[in-house]
Amino acid sequence: MATHLLRTIREEHQSLTVMLDALQMVIRRGPGLAPQRFFEIVRTMLVYVKEFSEHVHYPKETQLVFPKVLNAAHDTQGAIAGLEKAHRRSVAELGVLQSLLEAWQKGGPAQGLEFERAALRFCDDYRAQIRMVEVAIIPVAEQLVSEAPWETLAQRYQNAQRPEPELESNDSSYQAMYTRIALWLTRFISPARLVHK
Numbered sequence: 001m002a003t004h005l006l007r008t009i010r011e012e013h014q015s016l017t018v019m020l021d022a023l024q025m026v027i028r029r030g031p032g033l034a035p036q037r038f039f040e041i042v043r044t045m046l047v048y049v050k051e052f053s054e055h056v057h058y059p060k061e062t063q064l065v066f067p068k069v070l071n072a073a074h075d076t077q078g079a080i081a082g083l084e085k086a087h088r089r090s091v092a093e094l095g096v097l098q099s100l101l102e103a104w105q106k107g108g109p110a111q112g113l114e115f116e117r118a119a120l121r122f123c124d125d126y127r128a129q130i131r132m133v134e135v136a137i138i139p140v141a142e143q144l145v146s147e148a149p150w151e152t153l154a155q156r157y158q159n160a161q162r163p164e165p166e167l168e169s170n171d172s173s174y175q176a177m178y179t180r181i182a183l184w185l186t187r188f189i190s191p192a193r194l195v196h197k
Contacts, residue, residue, distance in 0.1 A: 005064060006141055012057045013130045015178065019049055020123040022185055027119050030112070039105045041184050046101065048177050049126075050094035056174065058087045061133065069140045079136040086129045093122050 023045045031038040066080045100115040 002141070002144065005060065006138055009057070009060055009065065009138070010134070012052075012060075013134065016049065016053070016057065017127060017130060019045060019178070019181070020126055022181075023049070024120055024123045026185070027116055035105075037184070037187070039101065041181065042101055043098070044177070044181055044184070046094055046098050048174070048181060050091060050098075052174050053087075053094075054091050058091075061137075062087060065137060065141050068144060069137055072144055073140045076136060076140060079132060083129060083132060083137070086125070090122070090126055090129070093118070097122060 023042070026038065026041055026045070062084055066084070069076050070080050097115065097119055100111070100118060104111040104115045
């Protein structure tokens with residue numbers, strides 16, 4: 001249980017990092033000659049990061065890993081408190097970014113700079129969260145070899161009531177969305193597109 005859980009969290013970190021990197025790349029390129037495609041891609045990427053983080057990734061950390069680590073290593077309290085706060089802030093910021101993107105699409109380039117600054121800063125902050133978990137939390141969790149408490153936490157996690165996600169809460173729906181975004185990116189950033197930059 002513990003080994004599988006930590007491996008899954010690391011894999012999710014990798015997927016989220018790839019998505020954040022791609023999001024920054026698309027934003028820096030800007031709408032160019034394909035504004036409709038640009039806003040569609042960015043909007044979908046924001047939805048993916050928000051929904052996947054809030055309903056899939058963050059609950060694994062906050063409900064399974066953090067309590068176990070904190071119980072065994074009290075010196076992680078500051079890092080865990082900071083991460084839990086960062087989780088809440090990230091979900092709220094993603095909602096703000098969605099609103100800013102809509103304002104940009106409706107209002108024109110004048111609103112674009114505010115979105116760009118906020119989105120690029122968000123991506124950097126989120127990657128910092130991931131690094132903190134990888135450096136300060138997962139190594140401690142890996143030292144906790146007793147499986148029984150992990151099983152208890154996992155059962156509580158399965159039984160917990162959580163907010164309903166916008167997407168179907170299963171791996172296949174998120175994977176399908178991830179794959180669709182990747183396909184859109186290959187079309188958006190094509191050789192012809194690069195010529196115009």
